Amino acid sequence: MKPPAIKFFLSIFFAFFAINFQAQYIFNLPLSNRQANYIIRVNLNTENKMLTAVQKLTYINQSADTLTELQFHAYMNAFMNNQSTFMKESNRPGSSGNPEWDFGFLKINKLSLADSANLLPSLTYFSPDDNNPDDRTVFKIKLPGKLMPKDSVILNFEFEVKLPKIIARTGYERDYFFIAQWFPKIGVYEPAGMRYAKRGAWNCHQFHANSEFYSNFGTYDVYITLPQEYVVGSGGKLMDKKEDAKGLTTWYFRAEDIVDFAWTASKRYKVAEKQWNHVKIQLLYQPEHKDLVQRHFDATIAALEYFEETLETFPYPHLTIVDPPFYGMGSSGMEYTTLFTAGSFWNEPEGLRFTEMVTVHEFGHAYFMGMLASNEFEEAWLDEGFNSYFETKILDHYYGKNTGLIDIAGIQIGDFEFSRSGYASLKNKGMAEIYRNAWDYPYGGYGVYSYQKPAVVLQTLEGIVGEKVMYQILKTYFKRWKFKHPSTRNFIEIAAEVIEANSNGNPKFDINQYFSQTVYGSGHMDYAVTDISNQLKPGAQGWFETTGNLAVKNEKSTDQYESYVQIERFGEVILPVEVLVKFSSGREVLETFDSDQKRFRLKYSGPDRVVSATIDPNFKIPLDTNVINNSYSITVKQAAKRKIFATFLFWLQNFIQFFI
Template sequence: RVPLSKPVLPGQTIRLSIDFTAKLPRIFARTGYYQNYYMIGQWFPKIGVYEAAGQRYAVKGQWNCHQFHANTEFYADYGVYDVDLTVPKEYVVGATGILVGEKDLGNGTKAATYHAEDVHDFAWTASASYLELVEQWRHVKIRVLMQPQRAHQAKRYFESAKAGLEYFDAHVGRYPYPNLTVVDPAYGASGAGGMEYPTLITAGSMWGVGTSLRIAEIVTVHEFGHEYWYGLVGNNEFEEAWLDEGINQYYETRVMNETYGSKSAAWDFPGFTAGDFERTRSGYTGMRNKKIAPIAAPAWTFKAGGYGDLTYQKTAVFMTTLERLLGRPVMDTIMKTYFERWKFKHPCERDFIAVFNELVPKYHGTKFGQNLDWYFDQVLRGTDVCDYELRSIESKEVASPIGTFDVGGKKVTTDASKDSANSGKSYDTRVVVTRLGEIKLPTSVLVHFENGDEIREPWDGQGRWTEFRYRRPEKIAWAIVDPDTALVIDVNFNNNSKTMEPARAPIWKYTIKFLFWIQNFLSLGSMIG
């Protein structure tokens, strides 16, 4: 806190000079040095954000300042940065913004001047080992600072960075800066990898890891996404980390799956593949305690764990669920509107939800209620889980009547044993669906009969259970709840369906995969021997 000699009145400005010294650690928590590699982030005094009354949660004008927390980045205002750096002349430098001047100082050092506009942070890196590579995407100069021993992997950075630029441009909004720098951290400095700063991101590759394991692509796409979520739309990550980390994770899965395949975007080994959304969802569904905290909790309160799985993974899962309920075109319209409305500003949870509540009724009327508060209350502010179960299916033959009956004034005698050959059979079918979790979402049930006929039944999912009954000449074959897999937030897909005759194909599928890997292991052993 800096006391002023006199107040700064509305419309006035003040110039502050701050002397500071930053001591770099060996690479730790995103910043520091390792041998001749330097990654300089979170390195200068950050001025807090002044929030006027009505902005975010401010009742009256206030300064929002938090100490540094390990999980999150500083919350800061947008501005113009002019930064002079003095480094050994043989070092290659990368930084936020654009290089506007470089001068040899004649004493073994050089001065580099960088200029950046409309950013809320400034980071830089320097190393004598960097191999500088450059490619162009439309108006954006992509610069990769590569470790020379991994130079062959640079194309993976370029490819994934361009995929991110292309996708965000089409589905979110225009990237406004003329450049993007991708940094490949030095071996032994992995702690500096996977970070985002305006126009500069750190990624990470590993020697010997081929494209079957797409670590470099996932990290590059994720960190580039932060140029939008937290970079251009500047939420307070201390207090609402999900607004950038979770939304960005959602877009990472979209970019990765649509670029590299929905079933192979994360890893693509023979007989063993996984898409990026599948990988993301398993992070949430695989949690030991899914109720440990609500997503909306401030980042520093996750003291018992769960920060990453909830803030990143669960948010991406509930965003994907929402997309599948609303439809991709509506979801894209909403997110484009949110981006355009709040770029270079500081939105909060309320502002994000307001865009949904404004636009969803325009496309769906009251199909999802007057607003979507009911949805966000459950998935964002609550800790409950979603789990729908196809409890049981059965078809029972309807017995033919036996005896003498009055039919139109005439006595008719029936005998089931004699008439069975001349009359078609009939079955009473019953399907029972239950809600095991506390989250309530609209869904449907698909019922499939032996003759191929199908009936889709809508269900609002509010009750603990519901049933569907039919009398038909054919028996039920199988039934499934949420047949379109819209509710990906459902924590257990294994209980979503029932069949009268369990398929044998899955066990053979995994048996063949197991034998495939055993064969390769034995072949490898014979070569070593």
């Protein structure tokens, strides 16, 4: 947009700010500490793909520390050029066409305190993670005075955004806009003790190719002005909508107790609505996806019901689902607390539950990324891993354990089975540990170690302690830490507490050792039955002393067998596992193998032979990466078929991972 037009719009916006602002409230009492509160007025120029905006941020120093600087994210600058940290880590060469249109940026034109003190000269871009001089996704400002504990500061911004073509789930394509990570957003100041920080410091990382976000809770009053023919949706509740004589419409949305605000606009949107208890669900869908409307609603309501039962009722009265067009699929699978983008295809068969999988997964983030608001930069598994665990539970519960994801043309695949394959099929399963910065995973490791392996770790924990105790752990964790930014240590402490409370004074499972191996360690688990041996117990032969004399015995073999089942551990992770041993008579024995030995023999003596042995017969320990060697039988084995199926799941996992 040309400079005169920018000045015109900004003058209008500041005139609005001069009016005494009175917000309409959603909740009678705040759900969170509301540390960062935004009022934003933005104009979208649909021709130039530009945003011009003014922003008023009220930030409260809720720590006991005195602050002299503030740090901010400018995420949109990740797409400014091909030398940004995001672009380098993504291995993106740059523009495939016109750089002016493909790239984007966020430019701050004015920055001042409420008393008009100019802060723009103190604005400095810096790169705390890699010192990249070409990365401008983090900046800091020097305050003219001190921000004392419990005091607040008001900052006024004027900024403009050049939207990129859709990349990393933001931008535009044709007449479709998905506007995310678009405004200057203050980082999180962590005082000593928060997430076990040793001293107070800003937590404000750059935008990386493999990282998402970490933000303060607050309120958002956002006024969006654009041409009247566009339909708009956002993570806020629509409070007002006004048209003017110039063909523009201003949409006013308010959101409370969320950590970010995203919105979308398109001429092609159709609107469908559904009421679930107190939640008004709005679906913005493509005309060609009309037959998928009910599937979106059914999947969303299934997730709402499941989370209500296992964690807590979704507290917000509004929820927006965005169905991107095919040409805008680069924005699919993105989550915000009260808005998410789904992903679907025209004429998608009912037995292929891609729509349901993306819908359930993205909604689930409202609990982990949204209400718990863990640090996705440094502990991605607390969001993606927990959410992937719940995704598999919900899909397999509502659509069938073996058909939760695919049930078409004779092919049946459960969602957990599919998710597990992403980790189990990995050649180098020990390439990284779960607990590390999201951008520090080796190439190809982020999806596995923040989504799939964590889901398997949690499912294995459930198998060990039981579903009832597992849900007690998760519910306690959520209720105690909602709206408080928990850490991995916080979760482990609660897990230990709940397990201890259910142990009847006789704890048998060391939760700290478990997470030391599975979250902080990089080892994998692989137990195998490697041999079965049955030998008739021989009769006595040789010289034996009887009543003081030696005599020769040459007895025939007895009808008793001496049998051995050999168990071997090929991985580093040590866990107690059950072993089901079957005998020729039909007798069965269920053993618990709990040893750190690399090789061990189970011994039996009796009139019947061992015919088979199976480790983890009830599949309680899905962390065991090779289930093919879990069984040994003197009959024909099905290992070859299982190996082919595992390979198929691996490639399918890689395809679908792109969308979530």
